[in-house]
Amino acid sequence: MVSIKDVARVAGVSDKTVSRVVNGEPNVTPDTIEKVKLAIADLGYIPNLAARSIRSNRSNTIGIVTDFISTTPYSGDIVRGVQDWANANGRTVLLANTDGNREREANVWRTFKAHRIDGVLHVAMYHRVVAPATGEVSIPTVLVNSHAEDGYAYPSIEPDDFGGSYDLTRHLIALGHRRIGYIRLNPLLLGANQRLDAFLAAAQAAGIPEDNLIIRLGMEGPIGRETNYVYREALDILASPNRPTALVCGNDEMALQAYLAALSIGLRVPDDITIVGFDDFRTVSLGLKPELTTVALPYYDLGWQGADMLDQLVQGKGRDTERRILKCIVVARGSSAEWREGPL
Numbered sequence: 001m002v003s004i005k006d007v008a009r010v011a012g013v014s015d016k017t018v019s020r021v022v023n024g025e026p027n028v029t030p031d032t033i034e035k036v037k038l039a040i041a042d043l044g045y046i047p048n049l050a051a052r053s054i055r056s057n058r059s060n061t062i063g064i065v066t067d068f069i070s071t072t073p074y075s076g077d078i079v080r081g082v083q084d085w086a087n088a089n090g091r092t093v094l095l096a097n098t099d100g101n102r103e104r105e106a107n108v109w110r111t112f113k114a115h116r117i118d119g120v121l122h123v124a125m126y127h128r129v130v131a132p133a134t135g136e137v138s139i140p141t142v143l144v145n146s147h148a149e150d151g152y153a154y155p156s157i158e159p160d161d162f163g164g165s166y167d168l169t170r171h172l173i174a175l176g177h178r179r180i181g182y183i184r185l186n187p188l189l190l191g192a193n194q195r196l197d198a199f200l201a202a203a204q205a206a207g208i209p210e211d212n213l214i215i216r217l218g219m220e221g222p223i224g225r226e227t228n229y230v231y232r233e234a235l236d237i238l239a240s241p242n243r244p245t246a247l248v249c250g251n252d253e254m255a256l257q258a259y260l261a262a263l264s265i266g267l268r269v270p271d272d273i274t275i276v277g278f279d280d281f282r283t284v285s286l287g288l289k290p291e292l293t294t295v296a297l298p299y300y301d302l303g304w305q306g307a308d309m310l311d312q313l314v315q316g317k318g319r320d321t322e323r324r325i326l327k328c329i330v331v332a333r334g335s336s337a338e339w340r341e342g343p344l
Helices: 004-011 015-022 030-043 049-056 076-088 102-114 161-174 190-205 230-238 252-264 299-314
Strands: 061-066 092-097 119-130 141-148 156-159 180-184 213-217 246-249 274-276 294-296 323-326 329-331
Touching: 004 015, 004 030, 015 030, 061 076, 061 102, 076 092, 076 119, 076 299, 092 102, 119 190, 119 299, 141 299, 156 299, 161 190, 161 246, 161 274, 161 294, 161 329, 180 190, 180 230, 190 213, 213 230, 230 246, 230 252, 246 252, 252 274, 299 323
Parallel strands: 061 092, 061 119, 119 141, 141 156, 156 323, 180 213, 180 246, 246 274
Antiparallel strands: 294 329
């Protein structure tokens, strides 16, 4: 087995210098770092991480506890953001998916504690309020795509669903739309309620009468097992003699069904009806023709910045009360157009 002494001999430096390079310590010249890294690569040296952990009382490993994130098509970008941050900062990531089972989650926390995990990112599939099932286990933790229930103190990072929806509604109003339909997501979702509240607030601020807003429920029921009414409601709205000039959908997958409803009755997007979504789920938003105007959720940044927040917390520099909100940007594409008054 290749040892640190072998690396030192090939690189022409001391054992201590090799150790400093491996551990990313300062005050080593770039030339020396390069020589040590070349020797490590040539010899196939693998550092003893367990021994390093004992000496430093740090494992340089962060854990991710998720609920259903691996089953969602876009929120996996959160994990990618965490992994990229870890790769850039010499950390290792352990991922555990609990499928929303509280007992399984509690077991994960105990396992992480046994493995001396430095900190944990508790990642929610959908934007919501959480209470991590930590039991008696205490590990520095940051909540991602969520914030803590009252009575719990955790730093958190989450998307600005309200701000994104407000800006999207303003985008439609700026295009001249004054009669707007809205198909809402499951009311059990925190983000769904924030998006609807923002839509109503933006419309009210623009002086649009309530009678000009057509709001329908698109889905309801237990999360992940909802009853879906989107196509039916979109068809009913679009077939109305006094249909809206724009239709806002709670997410991009809803917008796909709205496109199909419009197509079924011969309406053209955006000539006859503007349709917009939320999430910027690229398979849908770029796959639809014309491409979908939507709001981009910052999943990757949630992961990257969440990992950086956790690192600060582990170093004793973070605050349990920090709550970071990331902006959601309107991505204007071909499905939204200026409304010109004329016969419907």
